[in-house]
Amino acid sequence: MNLTNIGTVKDILSRHGFSFSKGLGQNFIINPDICPKIAESGNACEGFGILEIGxxxxxxxxxxAKRADKVVAVEIDTRLLPILEETLADFENVKIINEDVMKCDLHKLINEEFxxxxxxxxxxxxYYITSPIIMLLLESRLPIxxxxVMVQKxxxxxxxxxxxxxxxxxxxxGVNYYGTVKKLFDVSRxxxxxxPNVDSAVMRIDLNGERRLDEESERFFFKLVKAGFSQRRKTLANSLSSVIGIPKEKVYEALKAEGLPEAARIEQLDMEQLIAVSAKLMKE
Incomplete structure (x- = not known):
């Protein structure tokens, strides 16, 4: 079955009464060159289990499934289950889990399935949930x-x-704290x-498995980072004060210790400065 042939895809979707959901950001791949490249560059090979999301x-x-020992795919859309039963019928090494990945116990899943x-x-x-999913995967410290991932431009x-x-x-x-990231190739709309209205790209994040901070410090660090970037146009002092209640004077002191101005915005701090400012504020 050629799942990148538009006629085949339309026939399958029509027979199952399926319509695309804008709310779920559904855009199905019809370029036959893309998925083999993703699989080959994404560790789909002997000795590996692959967790697919969507x-x-x-x-x-x-x-x-052609390349890896096992594939477990987490798919939120119940309407796709009968379609997948048909399109993946030839693969005995595939398991579909009908859940929301943001609510799934991924540690348990990996321990049980792989x-x-x-x-x-x-x-x-x-697109609408790219960053939350990637941050979930990183912060969960999964054994991966x-x-x-293919993401929009x-x-x-x-x-x-x-x-x-x-x-x-x-x-x-997040990606620089937990590993290294590389763009593999572009994908046209x-x-x-x-x-979709924009082009995409396939990215690979290789995880280093290191822990630069202890668990409590790491939680505080990412709380600070997310708070700062949630109001990125404000100064770091203003955003941390309004989002997580850290007094501005304390932020000024932490910034000054790193040779940074009081009006610094979070996007102006490099990784070492972010870690140092976080460490100082956590002690306060």
Whole structure:
């Protein structure tokens, strides 16, 4: 079954009475070159189990299953289950879990489903929930080697930005704290049905497994980072004061200790400065 053929896709969707959900950000891949490349660059190989987030009609799932020992896909849309039963019928190493990945116990899932295997994540992520899913995967400290995701262009730029630059965001800090990120290739909007309004890119995050801060310090650090970037146009002192109630004077002192001005915004701090300011504020 050619799951990237538009006629085939339309026939499957029509027979199952399926319509695309804007709310779930559904754009299915119809470019036949994309999914094999994602699978090959995303650790889908012998000895690996792959956790997929969102299946569509199973185009990427099938390519992952051809290469990896096992694929477990978490799909929130119940309407896709009968379609996947048809499109993935030839693969005995695929399991579909009908849940919201943001509410799923991923540690339990990995422990139960991938015994004896190395684990990697591959996904074509909906734009509206890209950053929350990636941050969930990172902050959960799952036993995974890599996260290979297709994201829309704006999210790709944020992921690739340098910490301390204008394009950086909380997600930039997250991927650089937990590992390294690399853009693999671009994907044009015409590669999807229906076509989104922007182009996309496939990114790979390789996790380093290191812990730079203890658990409590790490939680506070990311609380600070998220608070700062939630009001990125404000000064760091103003955003931390209004979001998490840290007195501005304390923030000024922490910034001064790092040679930074009182009016510094969070996007102006590099990783080491963020960690140092966080450590000082946590002691207060």
């Amino acid at each position: 299946t569509g009609i199973g185009v990427l799932t099938a390519e992952l 015994k004896g295997l190395q684990v990697a994540v591959c996904a074509n992520l909906p 080697e890599s996260i290979t 704006e999210a790709a730029q944020r992921l690739c930005a340098k910490v301390g630059s204008r394009d950086s965001g909380a997600i930039t800090v 015409g590669s999807f049905m229906p076509a």
